[in-house]
Amino acid sequence: METFGTRLHRAVAERGPLCVGIDPHPGLLARWGLEDDVDGLERFVRTVAEALGDRVAVFKPQSAFFERFGSRGVAILESTIRQLRDVGALVLLDAKRGDIGSTVAAYASAYLDPSSPMYVDALTASPYLGVGSLAPMFETAAAHGGGVFVLALTSNPEGAEVQRAVTSGGRTVAQLVIDEISQLNRGAEPLGSFGLVVGATIGDTGHDLSRVNGPLLAPGLGAQGATAADLPTVFGPNLSAVLPSYSREVLNAGPDVDALRTAAARVAADCRHILASGH
Numbered sequence: 001m002e003t004f005g006t007r008l009h010r011a012v013a014e015r016g017p018l019c020v021g022i023d024p025h026p027g028l029l030a031r032w033g034l035e036d037d038v039d040g041l042e043r044f045v046r047t048v049a050e051a052l053g054d055r056v057a058v059f060k061p062q063s064a065f066f067e068r069f070g071s072r073g074v075a076i077l078e079s080t081i082r083q084l085r086d087v088g089a090l091v092l093l094d095a096k097r098g099d100i101g102s103t104v105a106a107y108a109s110a111y112l113d114p115s116s117p118m119y120v121d122a123l124t125a126s127p128y129l130g131v132g133s134l135a136p137m138f139e140t141a142a143a144h145g146g147g148v149f150v151l152a153l154t155s156n157p158e159g160a161e162v163q164r165a166v167t168s169g170g171r172t173v174a175q176l177v178i179d180e181i182s183q184l185n186r187g188a189e190p191l192g193s194f195g196l197v198v199g200a201t202i203g204d205t206g207h208d209l210s211r212v213n214g215p216l217l218a219p220g221l222g223a224q225g226a227t228a229a230d231l232p233t234v235f236g237p238n239l240s241a242v243l244p245s246y247s248r249e250v251l252n253a254g255p256d257v258d259a260l261r262t263a264a265a266r267v268a269a270d271c272r273h274i275l276a277s278g279h
């Protein structure tokens, strides 16, 4: 069985280092001339999948925008995940799950067990009940070739107060998360399956990412103000592991399929250039 790290490494080699977020905001549905209802949601996501499904390495549907419509929205999320995986894209579900271990085990079965209808390649997770509480997710992911991306230094301004707080051992909360994920990825080749979320908006992190040996998901590009040119400041010598993530910046170009493709190609080119230059 191939690990998620191996599958991600190949997807990025074949399609380029880009994650496109699928965030059907009410304002975007309106901008696309769609109603803010289940039919509008379905038209929106089918258009994104048709335009980009065969050319973007990773899609990151934001679960909240589907949950907003109840069970019918969740059914659309489920079919979108299948549609994207069928055309060879990896799906990273952004649901930021986290809880006590026994409940995390249920989240792991829901998203990371291939027999589940909601099975995805990887899931975002929140470590604020303790990184150890996420162990059932790590174990299920490892057993089935899946991945988990854990929040470390998020792109929103409110995150720093918690994430940069200093623990009793002297490390920040974020560095503790970074170190625990680094342990899980130790020795993995070509890339570990456990990633971190580090916002592109945060400037020089002041944190040591050098031992992560796993993917660094960088949201905050585009609509939140960061650009590809900010990536070297944030990630320093660890740029090669960065997976840049854009949602509204690309989605704003729709509903025209060619315009969506042009927008995705533009941000991909910006990032490829910066990531390849290594500085």
Ligand SMILES: O=c1ccn([C@@H]2O[C@H](COP(=O)(O)O)[C@@H](O)[C@H]2O)c(=O)[nH]1
Binding pocket: 021, 023, 062, 094, 153, 154, 155, 156, 197, 198, 199, 219, 220, 221, 222, 223, 224, 245, 246, 247, 248, 249
């Ligand atoms: O630190 C984080 C973690 C997750 N997100 C999510 O990414 C997208 C960003 O959307 P944009 O339209 O590109 O701003 C959204 O789903 C967030 O929930 C993040 O922004 N920052």
